[in-house]
Amino acid sequence: MSGSDVTRKGVEGERPGRDALTGDAAGRRRRRRGRGERSMVPDAEFSSYYGRPILKKPTWRALDIAGYLYLGGLAGSSSLLAAGAQATGRPELARVAKLGATGAISLSLAALVHDLGRPARFMNMLRVFKPTSPMSVGSWLLSGYAPLTMAAAASDVAGRYRLVGSAATAGAAVLGPAVVTYTAVLISDTAVPSWHEGHRQMPYVFAGSGATAAAGLALAAAPIAQTGPARRMAVLGAALELGVFQLMKRRMGLAAEPLEQGRPHLMLRTAEALTAGGAVLAALSGRRRDRALAAVAGAALLTGSAALRFGLFHAGVASAEDPKYTVVPQRERLEARERGQEA
Amino acid sequence: MTDSGLGEELRTRPDAGHGNQLYGPQHDVAGAAGHLDAPPRMGFFTDTSVCIGCKACEVACKEWNAVPEGGLLLTGMSYDNTQGLSADTWRHVAFIEQRKPMGGQEPGVSHEGVDVFDAASRLGTDPASPGPGATAPAPDTATAPDPAPAGAPAGQISPLAPDGRTELRWLMASDVCKHCTHAACLDVCPTGALFRTEFGTVVVQEDICNGCGYCVPACPYGVIDQRKDDGRVWKCTLCYDRLGVGQEPACAKACPTDSIQFGPLDELRERAEDRVARLQAAGVADARLYGEDPTDGVGGDGAFFLLLDEPEVYGLPPDPVVTTRDLPDMWRHAALAAASLAALAVTSFVRSTGRGRR
Numbered sequence: 001m002s003g004s005d006v007t008r009k010g011v012e013g014e015r016p017g018r019d020a021l022t023g024d025a026a027g028r029r030r031r032r033r034g035r036g037e038r039s040m041v042p043d044a045e046f047s048s049y050y051g052r053p054i055l056k057k058p059t060w061r062a063l064d065i066a067g068y069l070y071l072g073g074l075a076g077s078s079s080l081l082a083a084g085a086q087a088t089g090r091p092e093l094a095r096v097a098k099l100g101a102t103g104a105i106s107l108s109l110a111a112l113v114h115d116l117g118r119p120a121r122f123m124n125m126l127r128v129f130k131p132t133s134p135m136s137v138g139s140w141l142l143s144g145y146a147p148l149t150m151a152a153a154a155s156d157v158a159g160r161y162r163l164v165g166s167a168a169t170a171g172a173a174v175l176g177p178a179v180v181t182y183t184a185v186l187i188s189d190t191a192v193p194s195w196h197e198g199h200r201q202m203p204y205v206f207a208g209s210g211a212t213a214a215a216g217l218a219l220a221a222a223p224i225a226q227t228g229p230a231r232r233m234a235v236l237g238a239a240l241e242l243g244v245f246q247l248m249k250r251r252m253g254l255a256a257e258p259l260e261q262g263r264p265h266l267m268l269r270t271a272e273a274l275t276a277g278g279a280v281l282a283a284l285s286g287r288r289r290d291r292a293l294a295a296v297a298g299a300a301l302l303t304g305s306a307a308l309r310f311g312l313f314h315a316g317v318a319s320a321e322d323p324k325y326t327v328v329p330q331r332e333r334l335e336a337r338e339r340g341q342e343a
Numbered sequence: 344m345t346d347s348g349l350g351e352e353l354r355t356r357p358d359a360g361h362g363n364q365l366y367g368p369q370h371d372v373a374g375a376a377g378h379l380d381a382p383p384r385m386g387f388f389t390d391t392s393v394c395i396g397c398k399a400c401e402v403a404c405k406e407w408n409a410v411p412e413g414g415l416l417l418t419g420m421s422y423d424n425t426q427g428l429s430a431d432t433w434r435h436v437a438f439i440e441q442r443k444p445m446g447g448q449e450p451g452v453s454h455e456g457v458d459v460f461d462a463a464s465r466l467g468t469d470p471a472s473p474g475p476g477a478t479a480p481a482p483d484t485a486t487a488p489d490p491a492p493a494g495a496p497a498g499q500i501s502p503l504a505p506d507g508r509t510e511l512r513w514l515m516a517s518d519v520c521k522h523c524t525h526a527a528c529l530d531v532c533p534t535g536a537l538f539r540t541e542f543g544t545v546v547v548q549e550d551i552c553n554g555c556g557y558c559v560p561a562c563p564y565g566v567i568d569q570r571k572d573d574g575r576v577w578k579c580t581l582c583y584d585r586l587g588v589g590q591e592p593a594c595a596k597a598c599p600t601d602s603i604q605f606g607p608l609d610e611l612r613e614r615a616e617d618r619v620a621r622l623q624a625a626g627v628a629d630a631r632l633y634g635e636d637p638t639d640g641v642g643g644d645g646a647f648f649l650l651l652d653e654p655e656v657y658g659l660p661p662d663p664v665v666t667t668r669d670l671p672d673m674w675r676h677a678a679l680a681a682a683s684l685a686a687l688a689v690t691s692f693v694r695s696t697g698r699g700r701r
Contacts, residue, residue, distance in 0.1 A: 049437060049658030055565040081687035088692055092530060116553015117574025122536075128535040129471035131674075132667055136533035177681035184680070185673045189531060190560040191666050199673045203680030211687055231692040235497070238448050240687065244655045318524045320560060327655045330662040 046331060055191055057320040064115035066313035068108045073210030074217065076105035076179035077237075079149060081230060083173030086166065090226040093218055094169075095156050100217045101172065102153040105146045105179075107227060113141075134186040137178075139227040145179050148172040180210035188317065193326060194319035195312070197255035201248035202312075209305045211237025212275055216301025219282055219294045227294065231286045234301055238279035241308070242272060252339045254329050258318040261310070262310050267311030274304030313321045346356065354586050366668040368637040370525050372645075376539035384543030385586060386609040386648035387595065389517055390618060391657075392630065394602040395628050396422060396515035400434040403597035408433065409581065411570075421513075427517055427658060429600055430570040433579040434594045439514040481498035515605055516657050518592070519546070520566045520579035521634055524642030525665040528578075543608070543645055544581040552576055561643065563663035579644070608645060619649055627651065633659065640664030 002163055058065075066277075082097035113122045125139035129290040148171045155165025181203040188199035195202075211233050218230035249256040280298030285294035365367045373381030404410065405601040413431030418424050421438035428435045432437050526545045536551035537558060547567075554574035558567050567578040582592035590596070595605035604611060615632050622630035629651045634644030654661045 047653055047655045049427075049439070049656065050423075051416075053565065054655070054658060054660050056429075056559045056562065056568050058560040077684065077688070080685065084594045084688055084692040114582075115556075117556065117569055118552070121551075121553035124534040124536070124551060125555070128533075130530075130535070132670060133533045133557070134670075134673075135531065135555060138532055151676055162638065167427070173685075177684040178677075180684055181677040181680040185670075185677045188673055189666050190557075191527065191563040191565075191663075192560045195560075196669070198415060199669055203673075203677040204683065205633055207680040207684040207687070209682060228493050229688075229691040234689060236687050236691060240683070282479050294391040316560075323655070323658075330660055331655070334662045 018300040038065065039274025046324060046325060048077060052323065053321050054323045054326045055320040057317050058190070058192065059117075060313075061115055062310060062313055064111040066091055066310045067306075068111045069187070069206070069313065070310040071108040071111070072183050073082045073105040073180045073206055073305060073309070074213040074302075075108065075149065076145075076176035077210040077214030077233075078217060079145075079169070079172040079176030079179075081218055081233065082152065083169050084229055085226070086169050088229075090136065090222075090229075091240065092228065093222045093226040096218055096222040097214065098149065098169065100155050100214070101149040101176070101220070102231045104110075105142070105149050109142065110145060115120065117235065129219065134189050136180060138182050138186060141175060141178055141182060145172060145175040148175065168192075177207070179206050187312075190316075191326075192316045193255040193329065194252070194258045195316040197252040197329075198248045201244050201251060204244040205248060205308070207241070208225075208237045208241025208244065209275070209308050212241060212278065212301045213305035215282065216298040218298070220302065224285065224289055224291050224294050228286065231294075234282040234297070235279045238275045238301075241275060244310075245272070255319055255325055258315040258322075263290045264311045264315035266319060266325045267307045267314065271304045271307035271311055274300045274307060346440065363525075363618070363642070365530070365670060366640075366665060368524055368643060369642050370637070372539060372543040373541050378539075378541045380684055381541045381543070383607040383609065384645065385581065385606065386543070386611055386644070387439065387519060387581070387592070387605055388615050389519065389646065390442075390602050390615070390649045391514065391516035392602075392622060392627070392649055393600045393650055394436070394515040394517055394620075396438055397437055398436050399587070399597040399599060400594035400603055401432065401436060402516050404434040404579075405591040407585070407593035408580070427678055428507075428520070428564075428566045428578070429575075430577040432567040433519065433577075435518045437514070437516045437518060439652070439656055441512050441514065441652070443512045493639040497538050498623060514651055514657070515652065517598075517660070518657070519646050520581070521564055521641070521647070522581060522645030523665065524637065524645070525667065526559040526641075527563060527665045530667040530670075531557045531561045532667070533557060537568055540583055540586075540651070541581075542581070544583065544586075544643075546580045546583050547576055547578060549575055549577075549697070550684060563660055563665065579646075586677075613645075614648065615649060620651055622649075640668070 035334040060248050078097040078101035082094050082101060085091075085094035085097060113119050116122055125136070126143060128136065129140055130136040148168045151168035152165055152172055155161050155168065183201070184202035187195040188202050190196060198205075214236060215230040215234035219234065222230070247257060252259075258264060278297045281293055281300060283295035285297050286288070364375060369375055371381075372384060410431055410433060410593060413425065413429055416424055416426075418426055420426065421440055423433045423434050423436065423438045522544045526539075527536070529539060529545050532555055533555060534551050536548045536553070537545060538548065540546055552575040554569060554576065556569050556576065558576055559569060565574050569576050582590070582594075585592055591605040595603045605612065606614075612635055615635055617634050619630050631650055633650050633654050634641075634647035636644035643666070646660075648657075650657060650659075
């Protein structure tokens with residue numbers, strides 16, 4: 001019976017190879033915390049089935065879906081900028097924002113259809129309307145929003161049907177914020193620990209991040225004389241994003257850990273640095289009237305916003321792949337409930 | 344977790360006679376889904392204490408549902424080479440080896456007085472030994488311990504071996520889709536491909552599913568998955584086609600020990616309560632039910648289990664909660680965030696007009 005008495009050491013990392021472990025050793029893992037910034041929970045010992053994940057990790061491709069989270073934020077916020085610019089007589093800024101919104105949302109639609117297992121069936125998204133499905137709500141939202149941005153941009157570029165163009169610009173600005181923030185609900189409404197546990201703060205993080213992205217595009221592409229609102233939007237958006245992001249990490253408990261480890265950590269740190277730096281540069285570029293500085297600020301803000309979405313996406317995938325983030329918080333919840341019943 | 348009052352109210356507000364659409368006990372799942380005069384809710388009770396790990400359920404499921412091969416691999420995880428539920432594995436038998444005693448063999452037991460030929464001739468005529476057709480005998484006969492032969496203490500679990508060494512115990516459990524009362528997969532499906540049947544089960548319509556994959560991370564049990572070469576998602580249907588013609592699901596039909604029991608959920612719950620009480624009385628203190636409680640995070644499972652260790656040992660989440668419980672809260676925060684973003688944009692422009700255009 002050598003096969004059943006091999007060793008009592010725990011399984012570390014992936015599925016075991018040929019050495020089946022028995023008894024207490026099997027599936028019991030003592031994990032050391034990664035080098036996070038703060039100690040959020042003590043080292044957790046928990047049981048699992050051969051260290052295998054409990055959840056199925058998302059089948060979504062990072063480039064498609066994280067890319068969509070980013071582009072949707074860029075588009076929706078750009079529509080706000082476009083409407084504001086049009087109302088306050090900043091035609092260059094309005095055109096950049098309208099074209100940006102149209103381009104971003106068109107790419108988004110392409111990415112969303114591309115990510116489907118059966119792309120030819122994309123129209124099934126509009127088969128029903130389900131408020132319980134953020135993806136269904138989003139599909140209807142996009143089917144209203146995308147044509148509006150396209151009409152607004154087409155009218156602006158062609159210089160015709162101005163009234164229709166203005167109405168479309170206004171309509172896109174009404175739907176735009178919803179396009180930005182619903183994407184947070186889209187990923188929070190899952191069992192993925194690092195997405196779900198941030199569900200109260202994520203919409204605000206995405207709102208701030210969308211604002212910085214749209215401001216970044218405007219700074220990079222519009223003349224500096226018209227980008228005053230974009231610079232303020234960059235600063236306000238960065239403050240909202242970075243502030244709520246810190247709050248979110250504190251409220252997430254153990255599920256914040258994947259945000260502070262490995263590649264997601266690097267991406268999120270980069271996002272924070274680029275967003276903060278971009279906002280500072282944006283403010284400086286306004287004071288110095290420096291077009292080159294504005295372009296650098298814009299590029300930093302655009303990249304920072306993208307890095308945030310990709311970082312959060314990958315952190316979620318990592319949290320689904322490790323049973324720890326599913327088991328430990330649930331076990332603690334159970335024990336707290338039992339203590340509550342005894343007391 | 345602290346929940347805001349508004350979210351709580353939205354979640355539990357009675358709606359058209361069927362309260363608790365997103366969370367909480369729901370006694371008429373089929374009715375809440377719009378089925379009129381629905382048959383009783385059907386489900387599985389998987390009693391892992393009698394599972395022998397034969398994998399007949401896995402095979403029967405594959406055969407009946409024409410589920411394709413899901414990869415051939417030797418994992419080293421005891422006898423488990425299917426590893427878990429997936430798009431191509433709708434029943435999965437878990438094998439766990441532990442150093443814990445569990446009703447070990449009793450050597451030297453007298454078998455005088457047992458006539459196997461006589462017992463065989465009584466097959467099917469006596470409720471105590473039902474014939475091959477019966478998979479769900481009456482609770483009393485299913486759970487009553489065999490008449491203890493002389494010399495064997497009835498209903499006792501053998502203690503540690505004389506040398507103090509504990510025995511190896513082998514846990515086997517057949518996992519399956521839980522057919523939750525509040526099914527996150529169904530709630531988040533944007534196309535309506537996932538639906539609630541009249542039997543209260545959750546089924547994917549393969550001609551509707553467009554492979555968006557939203558149900559995959561939504562499932563708190565990690566059951567449903569996408570078939571890569573096909574693009575669509577697949578999972579246990581509780582043999583919807585068989586139920587429709589009054590047959591039991593293939594896995595329950597094939598299970599040789601009645602570890603998998605199929606029937607109306609109310610009846611299964613009663614049977615399970617009885618069984619767990621008997622096991623605990625017999626000294627199996629670890630025996631517990633999993634997923635049978637209508638007040639749990641998913642409103643109770645349509646397929647629940649009797650386990651002999653913590654759920655996570657079997658790869659099951661200890662306290663799953665349907666993600667859509669928090670959806671009203673999420674929508675509220677998304678709306679507030681959208682309003683904040685609009686206000687942020689307005690502020691960006693308003694300040695500029697105050698100080699002159701820059």
